[in-house]
Amino acid sequence: MDGKLNCVIIDDEKHAVDLLGDYIEAMPNLHLVKYFTDPLKALIDITVEDNIDILFMDVDMPGMTGLDLSQAIRYKTKYLVFTTAHSKYAIDAFGVQANEYLLKPISMSKFALMINRLLKSESNLKRPTNDEEFFFIKTDQVQKYVKINLKDLVAIEGLNNYVKIHTVAGMYIAYLTMKELEAKLDGNNSFIRVQRSFIISMDFINKVEGASITLNNKLEVPLGTTYKKHFLTFLEKKTLRSNRGVPD
Structure with missing residues (x-):
């Protein structure tokens, strides 16, 4: 078959x-x-x-x-x-x-x-190819562009017509929408949308307490009801549990 x-x-x-x-x-x-x-x-x-x-x-x-x-x-x-x-x-x-x-x-x-x-x-299990491992954003300064490496991208925070891009090096504001950033990251399993205004990197999750996700840069992100099911599925897959007492 x-x-x-x-x-x-x-x-x-x-x-x-x-x-x-x-x-x-x-x-x-x-x-x-x-x-x-x-x-x-x-x-x-x-x-x-x-x-x-x-x-x-x-x-x-x-x-x-x-x-x-x-x-x-x-x-x-x-x-x-x-x-x-x-x-x-x-x-x-x-x-x-x-x-x-x-x-x-x-x-x-x-x-x-x-x-x-x-x-x-x-x-979607395929990892992005090398030419998809980064992108540039245009800042509010004339002719200034910043390279965003996906491996350093911690979170994206939506602010109406702007977004805050949180990286390990710092935070940048770009004239982009959440929809545009989500499309750019589509197919990359390292990122997950957990709230209407937040896309986060699963590599930088530090802890989860109830409906609050804390990232390595100490940013606290609320878990939205719409995205809860998808996130909890990921969380359970990555949770190590003991099999002691479970029959084979």
Whole structure:
């Protein structure tokens, strides 16, 4: 199945399995490898050798919840997608490094859009080429330009029609918009938008406390509600946790 993503479904409701199976079959870039209606059987049978790209898993299941099961098998799949009728599990889902969260009933359009997001995130894993590692900005002084190296870029702060560009060397003001800077950084995984007025470098995050992000230059950035889901997904992926007590 070259070029296709291997999929596995875990859901105790057979009609839900059949529906997702139909959706997967309809997508030319997906292939259903196997499915389970018993989470305990999935715990035993799923192996790393299955080469799972996307695991679709229900949350409410008898014997073992999807949240509990994911702690044991998350490392056996590239992407984890929770499928449930309850929105109350959303925060817990991203706490176990879920990539997506689909609320039932799941339509074909909702499913296809989610797959498109996953494929887009995979294509964005490429690092920028050397000629994209820097750019120049024009300052408020006549004929003065400043070179901004992306590796030194800490954050971008929006100020109406201007932006503050925070770097390790200092701060510069440029007559640019957040949209223009975001387009320039598109595809570079080192940067993430965390608030309407802030794009930050993940390389310079010092700590996260609640909805406040502190960068290495002591700049405190508030985490916006719109961007919270994306940021928490990144945070969980980068959080080191102990596997002691978790069955293989």
